[in-house]
Amino acid sequence: MFRYILLAILSGLLLAFGWPSKGFPLILFVGFVPLLFIENKIAQQVDTKRKGLKLFGLSYLAFFIWNAIGIWWLHYAQELNSDGQWQNSWTAYLFPVFANSLLMSLVFQLYHWVKSKAGNFYGIPFFPVIWMSFEKFHLNWEMTWPWFNLGNGFANFPKWVQWYEFxxxxxxxxxILVGNLIIFYYLYGFLNLKEKKFRNKLILFTVLWIGIPIGISYWIYNSYEEKGEEITAMVLQPELNPYTEKYNKSSFEIVNELIQMTHQNMQPKVDFVVAPETAFPGSGPGLNIDKLEADYLLQQFQSNFIRYPEMTFVSGVELMRFYPYEKFATKTASRFGNTDMLYDVTNSAIQLNQKDSIQYYHKSKLVVGVEHFPYMSILKPILGDLMMNFGGTVRTHLTQEQRTVFKNSFNNAVVAPIICYESIYGDFTTGYVRNGANILFIMTNDSWWGDSDGHRELLLFGNLRAIENRRDIVRSANSGISGFINQKGEITSSLAYEKQGALIGKAQLNNELTFYSKHGDYLARIALLIAGILIGYTVAMQILNWQKKKNKI
Incomplete structure (x- = not known):
């Protein structure tokens, strides 16, 4: 048993050390191998009782180590203690670690069950399809947390995965998953049979499986030519501490700082100025969605930017919608103070200029426990308001079904206003592109976790969105890292973390749709279909075997 524990620890460490931003992704190709050895050995033990429980505990240990190391930075989130002082939040860290490790272990347990009941012929291919099905599920349910979806592991090596556009x-x-199976199979054969042919095939097939896609990727990288009309954008990085400044400064002070930062850095022919997620209003209520044209803060932008008649301002903003009667309110609405009026809060993006009407979009992939209370009708009676409150609210924000894009009268840019957490979601991002977006703007506030891997990893995930859709990215982050990413997924320029200022760069407007932009997560849908068939087959075989045993009796 001690050997199994060591193998589980090894598996967790390998997966963690292969993860961005500091990990090396080649390690991911062996990350599951120790776990596969454990599963295979336990499955072969005829007299061992509670094999499933033993495997569950060992796999949980491995996945716990991976999760615990991979998102260590989450504990830097701050919460107020009983003395009104800011302190690190271990709740924000431990809950996703325990919960995600549990889900991963259940998936591995299901793989073990199918392999044990249906045999290796069906069980081995079940491993990649059930894991991919789990990742797809994790992208879409109310407690969504796709940070550890394995394909994200190459975010720091965009030259290796140029084929993500397909x-x-x-x-x-x-x-990664098939690579782990290849290495496990031939390594297992070599260790047990001591035959050189297994060793030679292990080396050959591993090199080919890893090397050929990388080679193809470099060929795509070198042959791809960036496309589209060129625009110039300025990204603002106000560098407001979200705990001590962002929600304590007055709205007028924050808006004035954004305006002054724009004036100080303006150059001829800047088409866009981009500000970060919830750049304003800061403290106090959000802007009234139904009265934007008359809003005083927006009028300040309009009047101060009149000297730039063809410049468009895009920013993150907090908005509110009020409902005078309860029958008009949504399920996410809350009561406004002691009044009978209900209201919704949104984390939104807004676009304005000197000619067009104001456009807005509501963030629709929300951070669980911060912007969204999952399964509220079930969990709220149990947990109450036990949610993280990072200067915002402890309610569920209003979202929208469709991906809105921003157009303007001065150039051909069609902007995808992606807000923070949304940039992790590949198929979700294609919704903007299919609606016409030829450039991606990412507005984010990653300052909640300080100068840790959190903001760096989220930046790197943007590389993958650029490749998948072959779209340039203009990224504005509250405290950084702001910058520009080209259609090959390369960060071409950036503004360092915790540096206040602005950065001006070029970006291109590509209107062509990639295969992935058109079809989204088709591989995951195929995996779901195959997983369903294999589970159905396994269940049917179990029922038939049970009936045969019953008839014999």
């Missing part, structure tokens, strides 16, 4: 990150997940 497969999306699920191509990377499949690549």
């Amino acid at each position: 497969t999306g990150t699920f191509g990377g997940t499949l690549w």
